[in-house]
Amino acid sequence: MTNIYMDALSRLDKAFSFAHIETEAITKLKHPQSILQVSLPLRMDDGSLKVFTGYRVRHNTTRGPGKGGIRFHPDLSLAEVQALAFWMTIKCAVVGIPFGGAKGGIVVEPKLLSRLELERLSRAYMNAIADFVGPDKDIPAPDVYTNAMIMGWMMDEYSKIVRKSSPAIITGKPIPLGGSLGREEATGLGGFYCIQELANKNKWNPKSIRVAIQGFGNVGQHIASILYENGYKIVAVSDSQGGVFRSEGLDIPSLIEVKKSTQKLRAVYCTGSVCEESNAEKVSNEELLALEVDILIPAALENQITKLNADNIKAPVIVEIANGPITLEADDILLKKNILIVPDVLANSGGVTVSYFEWVQNKAGFYWTLKEVNQRLEEIMVREFDNVYKIMQKNTIDMRTAAYVHALNRYAEAVASQGTQEFFDKITG
Numbered sequence: 001m002t003n004i005y006m007d008a009l010s011r012l013d014k015a016f017s018f019a020h021i022e023t024e025a026i027t028k029l030k031h032p033q034s035i036l037q038v039s040l041p042l043r044m045d046d047g048s049l050k051v052f053t054g055y056r057v058r059h060n061t062t063r064g065p066g067k068g069g070i071r072f073h074p075d076l077s078l079a080e081v082q083a084l085a086f087w088m089t090i091k092c093a094v095v096g097i098p099f100g101g102a103k104g105g106i107v108v109e110p111k112l113l114s115r116l117e118l119e120r121l122s123r124a125y126m127n128a129i130a131d132f133v134g135p136d137k138d139i140p141a142p143d144v145y146t147n148a149m150i151m152g153w154m155m156d157e158y159s160k161i162v163r164k165s166s167p168a169i170i171t172g173k174p175i176p177l178g179g180s181l182g183r184e185e186a187t188g189l190g191g192f193y194c195i196q197e198l199a200n201k202n203k204w205n206p207k208s209i210r211v212a213i214q215g216f217g218n219v220g221q222h223i224a225s226i227l228y229e230n231g232y233k234i235v236a237v238s239d240s241q242g243g244v245f246r247s248e249g250l251d252i253p254s255l256i257e258v259k260k261s262t263q264k265l266r267a268v269y270c271t272g273s274v275c276e277e278s279n280a281e282k283v284s285n286e287e288l289l290a291l292e293v294d295i296l297i298p299a300a301l302e303n304q305i306t307k308l309n310a311d312n313i314k315a316p317v318i319v320e321i322a323n324g325p326i327t328l329e330a331d332d333i334l335l336k337k338n339i340l341i342v343p344d345v346l347a348n349s350g351g352v353t354v355s356y357f358e359w360v361q362n363k364a365g366f367y368w369t370l371k372e373v374n375q376r377l378e379e380i381m382v383r384e385f386d387n388v389y390k391i392m393q394k395n396t397i398d399m400r401t402a403a404y405v406h407a408l409n410r411y412a413e414a415v416a417s418q419g420t421q422e423f424f425d426k427i428t429g
C-alpha cells in the first residue's frame with residue numbers, strides 16, 4: 001500500500017474517537033474487499049498491438065453493492081484506485097444511499113486514442129471485468145476522462161455478454177440508453193446545494209461572492225454555470241493548460257463555448273474575438289489557487305493543494321468538487337489558517353446520488369422527470385449537509401472529520417446489525 005491510500009485511510013483515525021463505532025469495524029474498513037487487475041491488448045488503428053492495464057477495486061459492500069466511477073488517466077495507479085474506492089464507501093454512507101464503495105480505471109492517455117480505439121478499449125475493459133461487476137454486485141460510472149458515451153459502450157458490451165439488456169450495470173449512460181435526466185450536471189448541482197446552505201447560514205449575497213474554480217471539465221463547467229446563473233461572481237477558471245482571470249467576473253457561457261469548440265481555455269486569451277470580448281487575463285493553476293477569493297473550488301484531480309502551496313491559499317472557504325484535492329499535510333495547514341473545507345465526500349456526492357437514482361429507475365423500468373431528480377437530490381444534499389454541519393459544531397471538529405464521523409456512524413449501524421464482538425460474547429461468554 002502506498003501513500004495516497006494510506007493517507008486516505010488515516011482520516012479514519014481522526015474521526016474514530018467521535019463516532020459510535022467499534023475498532024473491529026474500522027479494521028475491516030482498512031482492507032479493500034477485492035482487487036482486480038487486467039491486461040487489455042488493443043489493436044491500434046495502425047495495425048500495431050498495445051497492452052493497457054486496467055483495475056477495478058471493490059472496497060466495501062457492507063451497506064450495498066459497490067459503486068464508483070471508471071477513470072482513464074496516464075498516471076493512474078492501483079493505490080489511487082484503492083483510495084478512490086475507499087472514498088466512495090465513505091461518500092455513499094455520508095449521503096445515506098444503499099451502496100458500498102468501488103472504483104476502476106485504465107492507465108491510458110485517452111486524448112491520444114482515436115474514437116474507434118477508445119471504443120474498442122472501453123469494450124475490452126468491460127469484457128475483462130464482466131465477472132467482477134454486476135447490477136447487484138458492483139456498478140461503475142463515469143469519472144475523470146470518461147463520459148456518457150463510454151458508459152453506453154460498456155453497457156452494450158455487458159449486455160452482450162449476459163445476453164440480456166442490462167442498463168443497471170452502469171450509470172451515467174446517455175439518456176436514450178437508460179441514463180437519468182440530471183445525471184450529467186448532478187455533481188456540480190450537489191456542490192451548489194452545499195454552497196447554498198453555506199450562503200444561507202452566513203447570509204451571503206451571491207453577487208459579492210468571488211469564486212475561483214480549478215478544473216474546467218464536465219464537473220467544473222457545470223458548477224461554474226450553476227453558480228453563474230445564481231449570481232455568483234466567477235473570477236477565475238483553469239484547466240490543465242492554464243486559466244483565465246477577470247476581477248469583474250467571467251462570462252461563463254461564452255467560456256464554455258470556447259472550451260467546447262477548441263478544447264482549450266487557452267484559446268480565450270490568445271487570439272480571436274472571444275479573447276477580446278472576455279477581456280480576461282492569463283493565470284496559471286498555481287496562481288489561481290492563491291487568488292483572493294471567497295470560495296475556492298478545486299474541481300480537477302487529487303493532490304493539488306499540498307504542503308508546498310497550502311500557505312498561499314487566501315480563500316476562507318474551499319469546496320472540494322474533485323476527489324482528494326488536498327493532501328493530509330495541507331489539510332492541517334489550512335485548518336490552522338481557519339479555512340472551512342467542505343470535503344469531497346460531501347461536496348461531490350451529488351454525482352453518485354443521481355447515479356443511485358439512475359440505477360433505481362433502470363431496475364424499476366420507470367423514469368423520472370428532471371424536476372423529480374433535482375428535488376430528490378436537493379432534499380438529500382441539504383439534509384446531509386446539515387447533518388454533517390451539526391456534527392462539526394457539536395464536537396468542534398473540522399467538516400471533513402465530521403463527514404467521516406457521519407459516514408462511520410451509518411457504516412457502524414450496518415455492521416452492528418450483523419453482530420459485533422460484543423453481541424457474540426454475550427452468547428458464548
Ligand code: GLU
Nearest residue numbers: 068069141142143352355
Ligand atoms: N465518479 C464519481 C465520483 O467520484 C461518480 C461515481 C458514481 O456515480 O458511481 O463520485
